Amino acid sequence: MTTTSFTKKTLGLETAEPAVTPPLAAPNTTFAKKPKLPVRKSKKRDIPEGLWTKCPKCATMVFDKELDENLKVCTQCQHHFPIGARERIHSLVETCTFEEMDAEMTSVDVLSFTGVAAYTAKLEDYQKTTGLKDAVITGIGKIGEHRAGLGVMDFSFLGGSMGSVVGEKLTRLIEKATEKTLPLIIISTSGGARMYEGMFSLMQMAKTCAALAYHAQARLPYVSVLTHPTTAGVMASYASVGDLIVAEPGAMIGFAGPRVIKDTTQAELPPGFQTAEFLLDHGLIDAIVPRKEMKPRLIEYLSYLGDGQR
Ligand SMILES: [Zn+2]
Numbered sequence: 001m002t003t004t005s006f007t008k009k010t011l012g013l014e015t016a017e018p019a020v021t022p023p024l025a026a027p028n029t030t031f032a033k034k035p036k037l038p039v040r041k042s043k044k045r046d047i048p049e050g051l052w053t054k055c056p057k058c059a060t061m062v063f064d065k066e067l068d069e070n071l072k073v074c075t076q077c078q079h080h081f082p083i084g085a086r087e088r089i090h091s092l093v094e095t096c097t098f099e100e101m102d103a104e105m106t107s108v109d110v111l112s113f114t115g116v117a118a119y120t121a122k123l124e125d126y127q128k129t130t131g132l133k134d135a136v137i138t139g140i141g142k143i144g145e146h147r148a149g150l151g152v153m154d155f156s157f158l159g160g161s162m163g164s165v166v167g168e169k170l171t172r173l174i175e176k177a178t179e180k181t182l183p184l185i186i187i188s189t190s191g192g193a194r195m196y197e198g199m200f201s202l203m204q205m206a207k208t209c210a211a212l213a214y215h216a217q218a219r220l221p222y223v224s225v226l227t228h229p230t231t232a233g234v235m236a237s238y239a240s241v242g243d244l245i246v247a248e249p250g251a252m253i254g255f256a257g258p259r260v261i262k263d264t265t266q267a268e269l270p271p272g273f274q275t276a277e278f279l280l281d282h283g284l285i286d287a288i289v290p291r292k293e294m295k296p297r298l299i300e301y302l303s304y305l306g307d308g309q310r
Contacts, residue, residue: 149177167204192232221305
């Protein structure tokens with residue numbers, strides 16, 4: 001109050017502002033300073049709840065209901081959209097035969113990890129938005145005539161990253177399958193090990209593979225299904241050690257990303273590098289199976305491998 005009345009009296013010829021703000025010399029510096037205010041917007045991706053989805057491959061607008069009925073495969077170009085773990089299990093097992101295991105297992109923030117957001121906050125957030133407890137669902141179900149251990153990963157939960165829960169749930173599944181002499185199917189999709197759990201997530205690579213070695217010792221078949229994308233720690237462990245390794249069309253499969261490889265090797269990468277089709281040509285995988293044919297093909301494989309076992 002007092003300042004305003006003071007300015008009014010003494011600087012009657014000028015505007016009220018200069019008495020408060022510094023004189024003419026200053027403006028340049030203040031102007032120069034002003035632009036550097038990079039407000040970091042929090043990365044939030046809103047998926048519009050529309051009725052149509054644009055196919056990223058052929059740009060056709062596909063009716064969502066049609067897409068769901070077609071197991072999230074584009075009706076025009078057969079592009080495989082990501083599909084949730086529950087939806088996939090539903091498409092594979094016989095109705096009401098799936099007994100889920102360790103459904104309530106959740107991760108603990110051992111490292112008190114804080115990055116852009118705290119790990120615990122991220123976990124809570126993803127659990128709320130996806131309705132999942134972690135990035136994998138495991139259990140035993142019937143596929144055709146065959147009872148089998150089934151582990152299905154979900155990319156929508158923290159990029160399908162493998163932390164201690166993913167590793168532990170899969171290990172328990174493998175051990176259960178070994179104990180009950182059941183074949184095993186793991187459907188992978190993952191960006192790799194979960195960095196929020198540091199060393200603990202890396203240890204899952206050895207743990208799952210050790211359990212798989214016992215499963216193999218019991219002469220039980222393991223079919224690994226690779227879906228878009230399966231990379232890094234998951235590809236470098238249980239996903240790549242199946243008796244049969246099959247992939248969905250167009251899936252990106254590899255360890256490090258193509259840009260990293262290109263920078264490291266300083267070499268031009270061949271076209272189609274790290275796609276399922278490329279890896280089939282080079283012998284890393286055994287077959288490419290479209291999603292809609294997955295169930296009959298898995299039944300076929302299990303029958304064949306089961307007969308071999310007998
Ligand atoms: Zn399409």
